[in-house]
Amino acid sequence: MDNSSLELESCTTMRNQFSRIFLYSFFTIGIVSTVVGNFLVVLSIAYFKQLQSPTNCFVMSLAVADCFVGLVVMPYSMIRTVDGCWYFGSLFCKLHSSLDVMLCTASIFHLSCIAFDRFYAVCNPLIYSLKMSQSRVALLITICWAVPMLISFGPIMLDLHIAGVDIRIPEDLCVFLVSRIYAVMASLVAFYLPMAIMLVAYWKIFKAAKRQALQINSSKKIRHRISMRRERKAAKTLGIIMGVFLIFWMPFFTLNIVDPFIGYTTKVVVWDIFLWLGYINSSLNPFLYGFFNRSFRRAFLMNIKQLLWGLSSHEDLSSSTVSSALHCLRHSLSTLSVGALSLMYSCILDVSSWIVASTLTSPRPPSLRLAYSLRVLDLGWNPPCMVRSFRVLTSVVCISSFGHLIIPAGYLITGSA
Incomplete structure (x- = not known):
């Protein structure tokens, strides 16, 4: 999701050759790590049946969204950020902006679904298998993709996102200006509502885990204790993932609402920094899962060895x-x-x-x-x-x-x- 201030003159490349080479190299490393890391998550879950739990179905769909962010969004954003120009025409600018909004929003929606899934697993373990059936998981994943598509492609391709904004944008710039109404509504749906769901879910998980830890003693069932330790560890892991999500996406969505109300005066460099902070979240997710989850870590090692050396x-x-x-x-x-x-x-x-x-x-x-x-x-x-x-x-x-x-x-x- 990108935005800019009202510097709407035709683009001119301002960076020297060394800066451009450095930035292209830096962003390329980030793009490759995003694609490869998320691809390994998808491959691991698809390949190993013991990883195919309801939670990991959401994780797999999240990795697909993040992988596409690295494949179809970040490369063109890199060119625009480094060169300050858009070489692909106004129609592809709309398509790129639509994909940007859809995929980043889908990624955020999946994180809220993971939090919701963990809430049921920890707080309602007896009815978890009933609530998180395959059909319900499929429905939630469908919502995670359908709603972002509705708030992105329709409004952007039909120019509804700039209704009431009388600004002419040159074709050699790809500036995603939005009206006040769209900025508020899209930010609420894409970020603040999922953030609220995650905060409530993790707060309830924390309270439930703390309460159950006090209740469980040596006379309780052994398997229950083992299960609860596993669930508490998973909740901590996902809580860290959510903290990373807030750190990297909060600046962008805060500025996204504020900028239309201050006359679109935010500098381009500020937008670029906040935008790429959000992209970094898609790069970090697979490494967070790989670091904290032993099953994923083993699957990663197997896949990396097979991909690099062709060994079993x-x-x-x-x-x-x-x-x-x-x-x-x-x-x-x-x-x-x-x-x-x-x-x-x-x-x-x-x-x-x-x-x-x-x-x-x-x-x-x-x-x-x-x-x-x-x-x-x-x-x-x-x-x-x-x-x-x-x-x-x-x-x-x-x-x-x-x-x-x-x-x-x-x-x-x-x-x-």
């Missing part, structure tokens, strides 16, 4: 994953407490999720592959908690393409609820 990276990942899980198991078996046994159960789940990932990334046909040896143990366990039985029986753990840890003698490591 599950073998490298298997060693560290299984070794850490077995270290966890040995610690649990040495204590045999209820808490340690729950830790042992979570370790098996961790190895199982690696199995799914390795199966999906393996180019070879279904087979059994030797992973690690376990010490002999026959443990019967039936505490009054959600995990009613757990049995580990020896020998050698093999990894099946069907996603099980199998003892060659025919026994299966299980944990039933």
Whole structure:
């Protein structure tokens, strides 16, 4: 979404050659990182079934919007910012402005949907699966794309966004001037309403997490405690993402409302700075997810290795994953407490999720592959908690393409609820 002051004379390139080369290099790095980072998010979720949760459906759609920001919006904005000119005609200027408004608004809408999804997951866990069905997720994603399209292409292509603004703009400039009414209404819909939804959702998540942390004690169900720790961590992560979103988009949308009321006197350089701050948000989202989410981090590593070296990276990942899980198991078996046994159960789940990932990334046909040896143990366990039985029986753990840890003698490591 771009705007400018009333400096509407024909463009002249004011920057020297060194400045232009530096700025083009700097912006190109940002564009490439935006496209590649968001493409890896899309690829990871599409490729790994264990990442295909309702929340990650929103994340995937968000990454698509951010990827298109890097592909079709940022390159032309870069040329306009560096050269101070528009070389592509007035019709493409309208199209570019429409895509800019639509994709940036869609990105913001998806962040509010992610916050809404986390609110239900943390505050209403018993009805979450009912509320966040596949059809409802699809409906919300459709809204995230349809509403931005309505407030962008229609008004801009029909010049409704400058109704009442009597200013002639040269064809060699692409200046997105807006009327007071459009500035207020579009900013409310595109930014302030989603921001309000996110603030309310994260505030309620914070209060619920704090309340539940006080209520949960050693007598509570083990799996519930593990689940709540996971949800609180996710809420903190998404809260950081929202904080970044506010820092990078708030200046632009504040100025977007103020500028029409002060006679469009804001300097072009100020608009450019605030505009590119907003674009940076699209660049940072995939790195925030990759840094805070272990599953995404593993998927990123697999995809990067496959894209750069054409290798199947599950073998490298298997060693560290299984070794850490077995270290966890040995610690649990040495204590045999209820808490340690729950830790042992979570370790098996961790190895199982690696199995799914390795199966999906393996180019070879279904087979059994030797992973690690376990010490002999026959443990019967039936505490009054959600995990009613757990049995580990020896020998050698093999990894099946069907996603099980199998003892060659025919026994299966299980944990039933």
